[in-house]
Amino acid sequence: MxxxxxxxxxxxxxxxxxxxxxxxxxxxxxxxxxxxxxxxxxxxxxxxxxxxxxxxxxxxxxxxxxxxxxxxxxxxxxxxxxxxxxxxxxxxxxxxxxxxxxxxxxxxxxxxxxxxxxxxxxxxxxxxxxxxxxxxxxxxxxxxxxSVKDISGDGGVVKTIIKEGDGYQKPADRDEVLVRYAVLVKGSDAVVAASPESGVDFTLRDGHLLKAFGVALKTMRKGEEVALDISPAYGPIVAGEGGVPADTPLQAELVLLSWKKVEDLSQDGGVIKKTLHVPEGWEMPNAGARVRVRYTLRTADGVLVEERSEGNELEFVVDEEEVVEGLDLGVSRMKLNEKAELTVAPAYAFRDQEKKLKLGMVPPGATLIYTIELVHLQKAKESWELTDEEKVAAASAAKDAGNAAFKAGRWARAAKKYKAATDAVSYDDKFTEDLKRQAREVKKSANLNLAAVHLKTGAWREARDVCNKVLEKTSGHPKALYRRAQAHMAAGDYVEAEVDIKAALQLEPGNRDVRALHARFRKESAAASAKEAQFFSKAFQRLARKPDPNPTPVPAANGAPPAAEGVATASGVSGEHAAVDTAAAGGDVEMGEAAGEAGGRAAGLIQHV
Incomplete structure (x- = not known):
């Protein structure tokens, strides 16, 4: 049976x-x-x-x-x-x-x-x-x-696992894969295309030979072997390429031999890291770590301009601007004994400057390519390893570094350092009273300067939130009120801005910066109020059009009689009832309410400015 x-x-x-x-x-x-x-x-x-x-x-x-x-x-x-x-x-x-x-x-x-x-x-x-x-x-x-899976979701690529791969990671679009394959017409034993035994490598997002390969490889692990059933829609990327017929069902055997992970470290294409060798360990640099690296440095056109070999390694402290930004960022994302290739755009290298190095000249606007190995790592102490005194000292040093970056107009770095300063002393419950006092001063100064950075970069909400942190601890701090008022004004919140400006003037009537801001406030808020009032005046005029003297009755819902003559509708109301009547006419309630509120707000601003 x-x-x-x-x-x-x-x-x-x-x-x-x-x-x-x-x-x-x-x-x-x-x-x-x-x-x-x-x-x-x-x-x-x-x-x-x-x-x-x-x-x-x-x-x-x-x-x-x-x-x-x-x-x-x-x-x-x-x-x-x-x-x-x-x-x-x-x-x-x-x-x-x-x-x-x-x-x-x-x-x-x-x-x-x-x-x-x-x-x-x-x-x-x-x-x-x-x-x-x-x-x-x-x-x-x-x-x-x-394992048999429809990995394309439409039956176009069906994958059967012949041999399981190792680990759990799978390649992504940017990664460079090394594969071995053989392609056959479905139902035939004749191979129409095959890779060398050693395999071929390509960037996954660029693809190779068959569209089906790109679909399958994203689901595979290192060493995995699969059989693919491929519909014509997932056949050759270029018709006739490699001798593979188009518009024909195919079968393929595919092996993912290995891949090199490629990462966009800067999130804008400015620093690209390709991993060449993955070490066994997981230790990586932290901010302040002392590292030694070996590398060869070439320009994008292949000219060797610098080399650091055994006995002549480059040593530097991570995140202290001792090397170009791209190298600093790249090494911070490497493991000890890892080998990688870093492609660094001009904005993260020498920008538009010409730079003479030991073996050659780097022209202005050059892209650099480091082939690099991290050979030594001495990590900086983590926050939980520091004494209370060391935490306060670290916070003060980070704040000073932020000030230097601020003066140089490097807003992102300044913000990073100010944040590091506040983080270093965020838990001060067990500090001595003297250390608590020092920590409060550092946090207050760093937060106020961070607010200034946010104002420079147009992050109004973030600037306001940081000022709130200061005012929670020191309710009447003139500089915090001043900067929060700036944030409110930039966001168009003039009522809130006026409250902060008046509070700051009460504390320091002679403060020239606050007085100047007050003068600017009066000018800007008056202009904004006039513009807002003009807008809603026109809106109310449209709402106040005369009603049709001979309207056609419209039956109400559920068979009720039409509205009696003389009952107000949205087409015949004055401005003060706009919110309610707009809704009655079947319009947008929120828009009506906004009109009423904004009209009142505009009038209020005109009165108190």
């Missing part, structure tokens, strides 16, 4: 559990109701290996022995035949009890599946060996499976 397990009667067993994989079925010897209705009971005899389980569509391979629960008689056995049985999981090609039960098993696991009739052969049975309404026991051993 070789075909018994492959017969699916459906029937009572069609309504199985929605998500079989969530049932806890991994305890040896324990009977588990995996269908959650008593229809399938599983008892593990031998625990499987690992954590992975087959998924829908996978081609699983099993050995089994089937017996009648009523008398224990064997009705079928793959072991007696000496040949494993394989089927596509979850596709209805076997009884429901198998589709559900095998999906809960790990590789090498052996279990007994007790299947009630609704999950087996139902009322019909499978004569002559399986009677009607029979409960069956299957001793099943999951030998393994091949």
């Amino acid at each position: 070789d075909d018994i397990p492959t017969t699916s009667l459906g029937g009572e067993g069609d309504e199985g559990p929605d998500d079989e994989g969530e049932v806890d079925v991994d305890e040896v010897g324990k009977e588990i109701d995996i269908a959650k209705d008593g229809g399938i009971v599983k008892k593990i005899l031998v625990e499987g290996a690992g954590w992975e389980k087959p998924e829908k569509g996978d081609k699983v391979e099993v050995h089994y022995v089937g017996t009648l629960a009523s008398d224990g008689s064997v009705f079928d056995s793959s072991r007696e035949r000496g040949e494993p049985f394989s089927f596509a999981l979850g596709t209805g090609s076997v009884i429901k009890g198998w589709d559900v039960g095998v999906a809960t098993m790990k590789k090498g696991e052996k279990a007994v599946l007790t299947c009630q009739p609704g999950y087996a052969y139902g009322a019909a049975g499978s004569p002559p060996k399986i009677p009607a309404d029979a409960t069956l026991n299957f001793e099943v051993e999951l030998l393994g499976w091949r």
